[in-house]
Every structure is written in C-alpha cells, then in structure tokens.
Amino acid sequence: MNTQSPPPIVADRWQELMDDAEATEAEYNEEGYRTLLVHTGDVTPLTDVPFGLDVLAPGDEFEALESLVEEATFDTSHVYRNEEGGARFLIVVVEGTDADGEDVAVVVPAFLDIAGSEPLEERATDAGVMYTHVRPLSDDSRVTFTHEDPGLFF
Numbered sequence: 001m002n003t004q005s006p007p008p009i010v011a012d013r014w015q016e017l018m019d020d021a022e023a024t025e026a027e028y029n030e031e032g033y034r035t036l037l038v039h040t041g042d043v044t045p046l047t048d049v050p051f052g053l054d055v056l057a058p059g060d061e062f063e064a065l066e067s068l069v070e071e072a073t074f075d076t077s078h079v080y081r082n083e084e085g086g087a088r089f090l091i092v093v094v095e096g097t098d099a100d101g102e103d104v105a106v107v108v109p110a111f112l113d114i115a116g117s118e119p120l121e122e123r124a125t126d127a128g129v130m131y132t133h134v135r136p137l138s139d140d141s142r143v144t145f146t147h148e149d150p151g152l153f154f
Contacts, residue, residue, distance in 0.1 A: 007114075008085070010089075013084065013089060025107045035105045035107060036061070037061075041058065042056040043110045045112060047120050056135060072097060074094045074104075077092070079091070079152035088153075092147075094108075094132075094145045106145070124150035124154070131147070
C-alpha cells in the first residue's frame, strides 16, 4: 500500500475538486438520475490484491452506497480527470439501473500522485481492468466498482 503524502497541490485544489464533483452530481440529477456523491476523506493507491483506488467515505454515505449497490447494477464508468502540480485529479462516475429501472449514478472524487502511480498503472494495464474500492473508516466492509478501461485513470 502506498502511504506517501499526496502532492501539496491536492490540499490546495481539494475544494475545487469537490465543487466539480457536486456540479457533476447536479448534472446527473438534472438528467433524471438518482445520485450519490461520496465526500472522499482519503485516497490510497493499492498495487497488491485488491489493486485500485482505496477511497475512504463517511460512514453514513458508505451505508447509503451499500444499500444502493444491493439494489442496482452498474455497467458504465466515466472518469473526468485533470493534472496539475504532480497530481491527477479524478471524478469517477459509475452509472447503472436499479431494480425499478431507475437510472442511478455514484460520483467519487479522487486523486493520484502522478510520480507514484506507475506501479498501479502497470498493474491495471496488465490486468485490463481498474478498481475503485470505497470503504468506511471502520474498514470492515467495502464496495468495489470495476472499470473495464484502466486508461480512463491514466
């Protein structure tokens, strides 16, 4: 697990990333989706199994996410990204449909340290898949989203 501190630009730009994530969520709402925005607490790139992005979420949001995942099937991923100051800022959106046929979307802001992301990129590229793992602080459960195109992240 990579425990290095994020590039300084992350702290400087975090609120802007959250604002962009909120705007993305609002756009999905306007298009008729039921949405859930994860207010990310921390992001850790994982290069061992399970590899991907480990995203810390507030407990109440994680519980809502678990409920949503139980009733929906997610089949589409979008990753909006921007690079600045050695960091790659990401807004990961997974879309799906719930049991009633309603469109749902989960919006997860995240980041990667560009200098330290090569091992994760190699692992994801070799596997042909990337994962986003969302978990609560208690770390007793997680929701994993599978992204069929790791290039979206890199």
